[in-house]
Amino acid sequence: MPDVLILHSSIDGHTLTICRRLHSIIEAAGCGVSLLEIGVCGEDALRAADLVVIGASIRYGRHRPGVAEFMRRHQALLMGRPNAFFSVNVVARKPAKNQPDTNPYLRSFLRQIGWRPQWLAVFAGRIDYPRCSYIDRQMIRLIMWMTKGPTDPHGVFEFTDWRQVEAFGQNLVKALAAQPEQK
Numbered sequence: 001m002p003d004v005l006i007l008h009s010s011i012d013g014h015t016l017t018i019c020r021r022l023h024s025i026i027e028a029a030g031c032g033v034s035l036l037e038i039g040v041c042g043e044d045a046l047r048a049a050d051l052v053v054i055g056a057s058i059r060y061g062r063h064r065p066g067v068a069e070f071m072r073r074h075q076a077l078l079m080g081r082p083n084a085f086f087s088v089n090v091v092a093r094k095p096a097k098n099q100p101d102t103n104p105y106l107r108s109f110l111r112q113i114g115w116r117p118q119w120l121a122v123f124a125g126r127i128d129y130p131r132c133s134y135i136d137r138q139m140i141r142l143i144m145w146m147t148k149g150p151t152d153p154h155g156v157f158e159f160t161d162w163r164q165v166e167a168f169g170q171n172l173v174k175a176l177a178a179q180p181e182q183k
């Protein structure tokens with residue numbers, strides 16, 4: 001039974017929710033699955049995995065710096081087994097920016113790390129205005145206003161296409177089934 005390791009970098013918890021959904025899909029397919037915050041993942045966990053999936057959210061134009069550092073530091077271990085990366089951001093709510101090759105954050109992240117994970121995805125995230133600090137709320141409302149998104153300061157807006165998350169999870173399961181175990 002293959003073992004899948006899912007690592008998340010989530011600030012407000014939405015990327016973690018997506019990771020939990022992937023966890024359920026992969027577990028239902030009969031794989032072992034572990035879910036960890038990326039900052040606590042060591043080499044042993046990576047070595048033990050048959051597939052590593054990393055998900056990270058965007059805040060003010062960037063994934064948390066620790067994500068690129070982790071992917072550079074462990075590039076050889078990650079590339080030595082099936083690996084996947086996905087980014088969560090609200091720009092991806094726009095159909096023209098919701099693919100790995102069209103999402104500006106994912107494109108610049110790939111340039112930053114200098115290698116390309118085997119499977120890539122971009123998911124649109126969630127905006128919870130009431131939970132934001134005053135400054136963040138105003139900043140995001142401004143960005144949303146400029147990009148014709150919702151600006152109601154009392155609103156919670158989830159843009160995630162859960163069918164896209166499901167399809168990504170199923171693709172990973174299929175790909176894993178087609179590969180010989182690495183360990």
Ligand SMILES: Cc1cc2nc3c(=O)[nH]c(=O)nc-3n(C[C@H](O)[C@H](O)[C@H](O)COP(=O)(O)O)c2cc1C
Nearest residue numbers: 010011012013014015057060061089090091125126
């Ligand atoms: C303070 C703040 C800044 C954000 N900056 C961006 C941004 O620059 N571009 C973008 O597309 N989304 C941005 N987002 C949207 C987040 O990527 C989205 O809310 C995502 O679902 C957050 O995932 P998380 O809860 O796992 O951190 C921002 C959200 C917050 C709260």
